[in-house]
Amino acid sequence: ILSGLVGSEMCIRDRIISLTCLITAVSFNSRAEVIEPDMVEIPAGEFTMGHDKWKSYVNNKPAHLVSIKKFALAKYEVTNKEFQQFLTETNHTLAMEKNKKGINCVELTFNNGEPNVRRFSVDWKNVSEFEPAICIAYEDAQSYVDWLAKNTNKPYRLPSEAEWEYAARAGSSTKFFYGDDKHQACRYGNVNDVNRDNIHKCDDGYKDYAPVGMFQANPWGLYDIIGNADELVTDCDHKVGYQGAPKSQQPWNNNCGEHPMYIRRGGAAMENINHLTAREHMGGNFATVHAGFRIALDLTSNQNCSAEQGLCKVNQATKSFRKALNDNQAIGSGKAE
Numbered sequence: 001i002l003s004g005l006v007g008s009e010m011c012i013r014d015r016i017i018s019l020t021c022l023i024t025a026v027s028f029n030s031r032a033e034v035i036e037p038d039m040v041e042i043p044a045g046e047f048t049m050g051h052d053k054w055k056s057y058v059n060n061k062p063a064h065l066v067s068i069k070k071f072a073l074a075k076y077e078v079t080n081k082e083f084q085q086f087l088t089e090t091n092h093t094l095a096m097e098k099n100k101k102g103i104n105c106v107e108l109t110f111n112n113g114e115p116n117v118r119r120f121s122v123d124w125k126n127v128s129e130f131e132p133a134i135c136i137a138y139e140d141a142q143s144y145v146d147w148l149a150k151n152t153n154k155p156y157r158l159p160s161e162a163e164w165e166y167a168a169r170a171g172s173s174t175k176f177f178y179g180d181d182k183h184q185a186c187r188y189g190n191v192n193d194v195n196r197d198n199i200h201k202c203d204d205g206y207k208d209y210a211p212v213g214m215f216q217a218n219p220w221g222l223y224d225i226i227g228n229a230d231e232l233v234t235d236c237d238h239k240v241g242y243q244g245a246p247k248s249q250q251p252w253n254n255n256c257g258e259h260p261m262y263i264r265r266g267g268a269a270m271e272n273i274n275h276l277t278a279r280e281h282m283g284g285n286f287a288t289v290h291a292g293f294r295i296a297l298d299l300t301s302n303q304n305c306s307a308e309q310g311l312c313k314v315n316q317a318t319k320s321f322r323k324a325l326n327d328n329q330a331i332g333s334g335k336a337e
Helices: 002-012 080-090 095-099 138-152 161-169 182-187 316-333
Strands: 039-042 045-049 064-068 071-074 105-111 114-120 230-236 261-265 279-283 291-293 296-298
Touching: 039 161, 045 161, 064 161, 071 161, 080 138, 138 230, 161 230, 161 261
Parallel strands: 230 291
Antiparallel strands: 039 071, 045 064, 071 296, 105 114, 230 261, 261 279
16 A cells, blocks of 8 residues: 555656556456445535525526435545456446557646646556545546446445535535635645646645545535545536536436537636536546546435445445555554554
């Protein structure tokens, strides 16, 4: 674990990424137990989604009231280790391999409103297994959750955009779940700080990606809601903001057009994050360095994730991975004995 963590600082510098390099890094038995995400129960409630004053790259107006039923959301973003298992078990061909020449991933930035696209093809063999899986296209994320649901007989899925924002805000009405000052974000996530472009004028301790769970969680126990990897949700962009959006947690993924653009939320380590209602999008087969994802799980009224009952009861492989992740987090935070 330590060698992976130390090596990540060396190989992550300016890297953005080829996931196929990961496949040979870890070997899984074909009958290995599936590693499941650590789930957090999200309570039912109502909230105002979007904002009429705060600007967003993808239109986040009009603000509208949404009702949410109880569900579960992963405590962390999907890690390299978890995604590697999927790649090894399925021989899944990544979208970036099918749609780009060579093995590369795209970083999309803007300069005075003009897009700038850079492609990368970097050896990722030494990246920490506990960092978030990135360079994930929507179709890759959907394939992963379909595989996870099938192999666990549990209703895992991508979250809807409404579920994501509700869980991220955790009852808050400020720009972030902790308040309004984006320059305080380094306590809660890996952002574009003094170690990169100084957009967030604080120091989170990382130049690029961080292992999941290294910062303070939001009030509902979710980590890395701000920064690290942008998180794909199942909704598409309708180019009209939230005009006509559902008033429930159901995904808004009908009438998406011939070439759908899928929403991603939370911001990434290389981006400017102004508030939690901010939205971005990308094509279903487009892989960007910014994008990862987090898993949702349907719950009935009598199911309880906090006690690891029913659907949230997990196998030994999952327990072992969680212990290794917790040990890594303790080492990274200086709390290991």
